[in-house]
C-alpha cells in the first residue's frame with residue numbers, strides 16, 4: 245500500500261498525543277505526579293497539540309477537506325467514522341481535565357475522574373484508528389490481531405516517552421515511575437513488532453491469483469489492461485524491495501526500540517540533568533523510529549487487487 | 559446510510575462469459591464513452607496525450623495465461639472486470655460519509671459525488687479494484703451499471719442495458735436480475751456453472767463469471783522421437799549442407815541480423 249505522508253503523520257502523532265493523555269490521567273489517579281501548573285500546561289499543549297495536528301494532517305489527504313464533517317455520520321458501520329466521533333468526544337473530558345489541572349491546580353478527585361474518562365476515550369480512539377486498517381480483509385498484513393495490539397501499544401509507548409521527557413525537563417519528583425512506564429512499554433513494543441513481522445512473514449491472504457480469476461491451473465498475467473500505471477496500481481501496488489524492507493526493519497528495531505530502551509534505562513540510574521538529556525535522546529530516536537515503523541506498516545502491506553496485476557499471492 | 563439493505567428487491571448484475579470474450583476492449587471503450595457524460599461523469603483523464611496517460615475507467619480487460627499442469631495445456635483467457643455490485647459490499651460499510659450506498663430496489667452500488675470526501679477508504683476495501691479515484695474532482699468513481707441507461711424511457715427497450723453489454727461484439731456479456739432464479743441470466747449461470755470471484759473475501763458478488771469450456775478432444779501430443787514423425791521443414795538453418803537453399807538461407811539470415 246502506498247505510504248501517504250499525511251496518514252503516517254496522523255497515526256503516529258495522534259497515537260503519541262493520546263498516549264500522553266492516558267499517562268497523565270493514570271499518574272494523576274495514582275497520585276504519582278503533583279499538579280504542577282507549568283508541567284501540566286506543557287504536557288497538555290504537547291498532547292492535545294499532537295492530537296489536533298494529527299487530525300488536521302489526516303484531512304489533508306482528502307479530496308474534499310471542507311466536507312470532512314460529513315465523516316462523523318456513519319458511525320454505525322464505518323470505523324473511520326467512529327474514529328472521528330471518538331476523537332471529537334475525547335476533547336470534552338480532556339479539556340476539562342486540562343482546565344482543572346492548569347487553571348485550578350488540581351489533578352485528584354473529580355479532576356482525576358475526568359482524566360480517566362478522557363484516557364478511556366483516548367484508548368477507544370486509538371482502537372478505532374487501528375480498526376480502520378484491521379477491518380480490511382483485502383490487506384492480509386493489516387487484517388489481524390497484531391494491528392490492533394500494535395496501534396494501542398505504540399500509542400502507549402510513544403506517550404510514555406513523551407511523559408518521561410516532559411517530566412524530566414520539569415524535574416518532577418517521581419521521574420523513576422515515568423521512566424519505568426517508558427522502559428516497560430518500549431520492551432513491550434519490541435515484542436509486539438517482532439510477533440507482527442513473524443505473522444506477516446509466515447502467512448498470506450486466502451486470496452490468490454486462482455481465487456481472483458477462478459481459473460483452474462497456473463494463472464499468469466499475460467497482458468495488463470492498460471499500458472501505464474492507473475490509480476489502483478499507484479495506490480495499492482506500492483512495492484518495497486525485500487532488501488530495503490530488511491534494512492528498514494533493522495532501523496526500526498534500533499531507533500524505535502533499542503536506543504530508547506537503553507537511554508531510558510540509563511536515565512533511570514542517572515542524576516536529573518543527565519536523565520533529562522538521555523530521555524530527550526531516547527525520545528527523539530523513538531520519534532524517528534516510529535515514523536519508519538509506520539511507513540513500513542503501509543509499504544509492506546499487499547492488497548489483493550494486485551492479484552489481477554500479476555501477483556500470485558497477497 | 560452505509561448500512562447495507564437486508565435484502566434488495568432485485569439483484570441486477572452482469573454475467574461474463576470467459577469462454578467467448580475475445581479481449582477486444584470494446585466494452586471498456588463504450589463504458590468510458592457513455593459514462594463520461596453520465597451519472598458519474600466526467601471520467602477525467604490526466605495527460606491523455608502525454609508521456610504517461612492515466613484516467614478513470616469503470617471497466618478494465620485483463621488477459622491471463624492459464625497452464626493446466628494436469629493436461630499440460632495452456633490457454634489465453636481475456637478477463638473483463640468491473641464492479642460486481644456485491645451483496646455484502648465492504649466498500650459501502652467502510653464509507654464514513656454515507657456517500658457510498660447500495661440501492662434497495664435493485665442492488666446497484668453507487669457513490670454520491672456531492673457528499674464523498676475523497677478519503678479513498680472504499681477503494682482499499684474493494685478486493686476487485688472496481689473503484690477509481692478522480693484526482694481532478696477529488697471524489698471516488700465506479701461502475702453505475704449504467705443506472706442512467708437501463709431505466710431510460712427515451713431509449714428503445716432493447717437499448718436499456720449497460721453500455722458494455724450492448725456493445726460486446728461477441729455477446730460475452732449478459733445483463734439481468736440474478737436474484738430471480740428464473741431469469742435468463744440465472745439460467746445461464748446455472749447451465750454453465752458460473753462462479754463468483756474471490757468468494758473467500760465474503761463480499762457475495764452479484765456478477766458471475768462463466769468459466770472457459772473444457773477443450774474438445776485430447777490435448778495435442780508433443781511431437782516425439784524420430785525425424786520421420788515431424789512435419790518436413792522448409793529450410794534447415796543449422797544444416798551444414800552446401801546446397802543452394804541452405805546457402806541462401808544463411809545469407810538472408812546473416813543479412814537480416816546485421
Ligand code: SF4
Pocket residue numbers: 640641642643644647648649650667683684685686687688689700761
Ligand atoms: S466490486 Fe468492489 S466496488 Fe463493487 S460492490 Fe463489490 S466491493 Fe464494492
Ligand code: SF4
Pocket residue numbers: 652653654655656657658669673674675676677678679680681697698
Ligand atoms: S472516498 Fe468517498 S465514497 Fe469512498 S469511502 Fe471515502 S467518502 Fe465514501
